[in-house]
Amino acid sequence: xxxxxxxxxxxxxxxxxxxxxxxxxxxxxxxxxxxxxxxxxxxxxxxxxxxxxxxxxxxxxxxxxxxxxxxxxxxxxxxxxxxxxxxxxxxxxxxxxxxxxxxxxxxxxxxxxxxxxxxxxxxxxxxxxxxxxxxxxxxxxxxxxxxxxxxxxxxxxxxxxxxxxxxxxxxxxxxxxxxxxxxxxxxxxxxxxxxxxxxxxxxxxxxxxxxxxxxxxxxxxxxxxxxxxxxxxxxxxxxxxxxxxxxxxxxxxxxxxxxxxxxxxxxxxxxxxxxxxxxxxxxxxxxxxxxxxxxxxxxxxxxx
Amino acid sequence: xxxxxxxxxxxxxxxxxxxxxxxxxxxxxxxxxxxxxxxxxxxxxxxxxxxxxxxxxxxxxxxxxxxxxxxxxxxxxxxxxxxxxxxxxxxxxxxxxxxxxxxxxxxxxxxxxxxxxxxxxxxxxxxxxxxxxxxxxxxxxxxxxxxxxxxxxxxxxxxxxxxxxxxxxxxxxxxxxxxxxxxxxxxxxxxxxxxxxxxxxxxxxxxxxxxxxxxxxxxxxxxxxxxxxxxxxxxxxxxxxxxxxxxxxxxxxxxxxxx
Amino acid sequence: xxxxxxxxxxxxxxxxxxxxxxxxxxxxxxxxxxxxxxxxxxxxxxxxxxxxxxxxxxxxxxxxxxxxxxxxxxxxxxxxxxxxxxxxxxxxxxxxxxxxxxxxxxxxxxxxxxxxxxxxxxxxxxxxxxxxxxxxxxxxxxxxxxxxxxxxxxxxxxxxxxxxxxxxxxxxxxxxxxxxxxxxxxxxxxxxxxxxxxxxxxxxxxxxxxxxxxxxxxxxxxxxxxxxxxxxxxxxxxxxxxxxxxxxxxxxxxxxxxxxxxxxxxxxxxxxxxxxxxxxxxxxxxxxxxxxxxxxxxxxxxxxxxxxxxxxxxxxxxxxxxxxxxxxxxxxxxxxxxxxxxxxxxxxxxxxxxxxxx
Numbered sequence: 033x034x035x036x037x038x039x040x041x042x043x044x045x046x047x048x049x050x051x052x053x054x055x056x057x058x059x060x061x062x063x064x065x066x067x068x069x070x071x072x073x074x075x076x077x078x079x080x081x082x083x084x085x086x087x088x089x090x091x092x093x094x095x096x097x098x099x100x101x102x103x104x105x106x107x108x109x110x111x112x113x114x115x116x117x118x119x120x121x122x123x124x125x126x127x128x129x130x131x132x133x134x135x136x137x138x139x140x141x142x143x144x145x146x147x148x149x150x151x152x153x154x155x156x157x158x159x160x161x162x163x164x165x166x167x168x169x170x171x172x173x174x175x176x177x178x179x180x181x182x183x184x185x186x187x188x189x190x191x192x193x194x195x196x197x198x199x200x201x202x203x204x205x206x207x208x209x210x211x212x213x214x215x216x217x218x219x220x221x222x223x224x225x226x227x228x229x230x231x232x233x234x235x236x237x238x239x240x241x242x243x244x245x246x247x248x249x250x251x252x253x254x255x256x257x258x259x260x261x262x263x264x265x266x267x268x269x270x271x272x273x274x275x276x277x278x279x280x281x282x283x284x285x286x287x288x289x290x291x292x293x294x295x296x297x298x299x300x301x302x303x304x305x306x307x308x309x310x311x312x313x314x315x316x317x318x319x320x321x322x323x324x325x326x327x328x329x330x331x332x333x334x335x336x
Numbered sequence: 337x338x339x340x341x342x343x344x345x346x347x348x349x350x351x352x353x354x355x356x357x358x359x360x361x362x363x364x365x366x367x368x369x370x371x372x373x374x375x376x377x378x379x380x381x382x383x384x385x386x387x388x389x390x391x392x393x394x395x396x397x398x399x400x401x402x403x404x405x406x407x408x409x410x411x412x413x414x415x416x417x418x419x420x421x422x423x424x425x426x427x428x429x430x431x432x433x434x435x436x437x438x439x440x441x442x443x444x445x446x447x448x449x450x451x452x453x454x455x456x457x458x459x460x461x462x463x464x465x466x467x468x469x470x471x472x473x474x475x476x477x478x479x480x481x482x483x484x485x486x487x488x489x490x491x492x493x494x495x496x497x498x499x500x501x502x503x504x505x506x507x508x509x510x511x512x513x514x515x516x517x518x519x520x521x522x523x524x525x526x527x528x529x530x531x532x533x534x535x536x537x538x539x540x541x542x543x544x545x546x547x548x549x550x551x552x553x554x555x556x557x558x559x560x561x562x563x564x565x566x567x568x569x570x571x572x573x574x575x576x577x578x579x580x581x582x583x584x585x586x587x588x589x590x591x592x593x594x595x
Numbered sequence: 596x597x598x599x600x601x602x603x604x605x606x607x608x609x610x611x612x613x614x615x616x617x618x619x620x621x622x623x624x625x626x627x628x629x630x631x632x633x634x635x636x637x638x639x640x641x642x643x644x645x646x647x648x649x650x651x652x653x654x655x656x657x658x659x660x661x662x663x664x665x666x667x668x669x670x671x672x673x674x675x676x677x678x679x680x681x682x683x684x685x686x687x688x689x690x691x692x693x694x695x696x697x698x699x700x701x702x703x704x705x706x707x708x709x710x711x712x713x714x715x716x717x718x719x720x721x722x723x724x725x726x727x728x729x730x731x732x733x734x735x736x737x738x739x740x741x742x743x744x745x746x747x748x749x750x751x752x753x754x755x756x757x758x759x760x761x762x763x764x765x766x767x768x769x770x771x772x773x774x775x776x777x778x779x780x781x782x783x784x785x786x787x788x789x790x791x792x793x794x795x796x797x798x799x800x801x802x803x804x805x806x807x808x809x810x811x812x813x814x815x816x817x818x819x820x821x822x823x824x825x826x827x828x829x830x831x832x833x834x835x836x837x838x839x840x841x842x843x844x845x846x847x848x849x850x851x852x853x854x855x856x857x858x859x860x861x862x863x864x865x866x867x868x869x870x871x872x873x874x875x876x877x878x879x880x881x882x883x884x885x886x887x888x889x890x891x892x893x894x895x896x897x898x899x900x901x902x903x904x905x906x907x908x909x910x911x912x913x914x915x916x917x918x919x920x921x922x923x924x925x926x927x928x929x930x931x932x933x934x935x936x937x938x939x940x941x942x943x944x945x946x947x948x949x950x951x952x953x
Contacts, residue, residue, distance in 0.1 A: 057422065058424065060418075061418045061422045061424055064414045064415060064417050064418035064422075065414075065418045065419075065430065067411045067414060067415075068411045068412060068414065068415035068474055068478070069415070069430065069433070071411060071467070071470060071471055071474065072433070072437070072471055072474060072475075074458075074467065074471075075449065075467045075468055075470070075471030076436065076437045076445065076449075076471050076472075077433070077436075078452055079445065079448035079449045079451070079452035079453075080436060080440060080445065080448050082448055082451055082452050082455075083444060083447070083448040091934055094451075094670070094671065094674050095670075095692065095695075095696050096696050096697075097934060112942060112945070112946065114945070114946050114949035114950070115945075115949070117949060117953070118949050118952070121952070136348065139344060140344065140345060140348045142341070143340075143341035143342070143344045143345050144345065146337070146338070146341055147337075147338045147339075147340075147341025147342050147345070148345070155580060156345060156349075157521075158524075158576075159349060159576075160349065160352060161521065161524050161525075161528075162572065162575065162576055162579070163353065163355075163356050164524070164525070164528040165527070165528055165531055165571070165572060165575055166356060166568050166571075167531075167532060167548065167549055167552055167564075167568060168532050169549075169553065170359055170552065170564060170565065171355045171356070171359070172355075173370075173818075174354075174355035174356070174359045174362070175355050175358075176818075177358050177362065177370060177372075178354060178355060178358055180824065181822070181823070181824070182372065182822070182823070183372070183822075184358060184372075187372065203807065203808055214351065214352065214354075214355065217348075217351075217352065218352070219525075222480065222521045222525075223480060223483050225517070226480065226483045226518045226521065227483055227486065227487050229487070229517055230487040230488065230514070257487075260483050260486040260487065261483050264479045264480065264482065264483045267435070267438070267479060268438065268476065268479060271435060271438045271439045272438055272439070275439065275441045276441075277441065277443075281769075281809075281811065282815070284952075285807060285808035285809065286803075286806045286807065286808060286951045286952060287951070287952045288809075288952070289948045289949055289951070289952035292441060293948075294945060295441055295443070295444065296441070296443055297771070297941065297945065298941075299443055299444065299447060299665075299667060300443075300664070300665035300667055300668065301665065301667070301770065301771055301772075301941065302667075302771065302937065302938065302941035303670075303934075303937065304938060304941065305447070308444065309444060312444050315439065316435075316436060316439045316440060319435065319439050320432065320435065320439075323435070367821075368842065369817055369821040369842055369844075370818055370821075371821050371822070450671060450672075450675055451671075451675060454675035454676075460676070538664065538668075539668075543632050543634075543660060543661030543679065543680075544659045544660070550662075553664065554636075554637035554662050554664060555637065555638070555814075560814055
């Protein structure tokens, strides 16, 4: 179906006598976009629209119970005020994870670009991305073994200081953020690296020779250059983190209750898809609002 | 400064590889419950060799992830060209539409797909699995390649065209080489997204067909044994070898190094 | 909005069939005469390799599996895959729901000779039947109660969960229905229909200083227990047997004076099953003493519904000791919950969890 339209678009373009050589821009733009958005429509948008419809229903519309139109699922934050606190905690979890990833990732990208060259750099980059290829659950379980009482970390500490107590942070918010930073850091390193890799050494050397201090170089050259990378990195990290449920559940123990776990429970335990869906879409709305404000602020700054 | 940078990179690698090292070590630990102290044993690797379902699941995962990475990278890069280089109405909306697949937890997207594919007749099976995996990987590709576009100057391409190059030729000969790191990175992410994806595989695969993440996630009810560590280790070392060899002998990336 | 029942779904399906036809990579399933597809949790008895080998040798029927990871997923898979499954393992509480939705077909017990010795209490479970017609073969039962580390003070009541003796040493099962049930037993109420949910909430909240973690899989339980992270826990009877015997963990299963939270799993045949005969034969095998003894002693299993099978276990078998049939008479069995009550239970547990996390 997509291909037909695409072919149609192309023939139309070439039949037009006035534009013999280059196709009109909109044709090629459409041809470039159609496969992706067609694919996303079938696999994501239409299914999610179904879910959106569910979120306005009184019960999961798969059984025999009569289903009515209702807005009550979107009132959950009012009816169950403890959800507000959970939501706030999830946003904070996203914030801290993104912040740590941004600092660590940006510095790593700078180090890659400034301190390594050629094959070494490529090898290092691949080594940074590879932990991503191990299963997320396996990685999180491995962290529990490092962090728990008498785990690897404690063992190493006791080798140095035999009678030190336990420094276990398992089942705390620190452990959750640590696990999340570990899981998402490669995104930030890669996006920052992509943004910085085209930097011209000459600019920095010129700035340095003109007597610019390192922080001037950092603020005036490196951070502005890395900005697109920092932004896409933040998108790729903040958004999935506030909906994550695996890391909080396994590393957080008692404190690992997030919007992600609440939503997961609605789908797996409570059989309440409408509530789970409405919570997800509320979360999506919050995320979009945050990024809209954020990009508005950025645009305002560059304009002014 | 340069020393400090290298030292920092080593520290980052240490952090990234801590759980990986633990994972590898536990594959050689005798205890099925991952108990310390460590007792060396190869029993899990021996068990893995005779565990056909797990090996098959591993092979299936790699195949799916490879196909996903190729399709998603191609489509995503195409879309990224349009989103980064063209101006048209509704562009911001299209960019915004990339966020839901990342923002909505996979469990919900997966459930939605299961129902919608059932209603629309797409059904279950390998094709459904691929439709789902590629769709989830595409936004990552578009965002990563888009970042690359922001740093590649558009005027280089225009210069090439003004010198008589066709747009397509200008793209392939000028822009694409400069985008190489972003596209490679995007492909690695697409591969990773597919390799870690279990909900969709769980919902959309036909009975009897399974992937590694599905095996891992369903094994947690039974209790997963260090065999999982063993196969994860093999998979990681294998891919590491392949990529490093590829990086050494295939197309050199950034050839404009100073030395 | 009207009901989204199967009729509407069917309409939708026919409407989209034309569109779907172009996508017709639909898996054309060929049903070998001697093949059945079982829908179950992974690693839960039906997929043991030795058992399948014996069964196939006996009957010529081969068994394929598909798995679910939550009961809601099981129902979804049944609804969205008509004709895909021949046998499904489901909890009594879910069975009633599946029967109400016409997802299951009546069982022809004459083809399940082993069912003759199935315990009366279990066969009579109202959730397995509708209008006197049985819709599932009771398969195994078990209890959710307390597990304690050997050598620690043994709890006599669920109130021990809140006792300062176990400060920071308690693990809770992350399951809303179970926890509300336990809160109800703590406050002397009916587990399936507690009238005073506020009291249940308070009782569960009072455990907070003791709660170290919430476990959601047996695997997680085993690893945390082995790492000495907690002493007292809400746990499954069958799980405790497996932990003690297979993993050599120092754990003891305790049923306090309020009684256990009981559950029964049944074997149902989907209404659209392509091979119900084969499914009945497999169900019969699954409650056969020969299969059960091997499963229980080799792997570790809950209690068979078939008293003949349970009695074939060696007298000193741990599983047999834990699953004393006397408990069947005293424990409350989890039954089907109306939607609003299930929602209320889930809200209670979410609220308690939010309180734990503060």
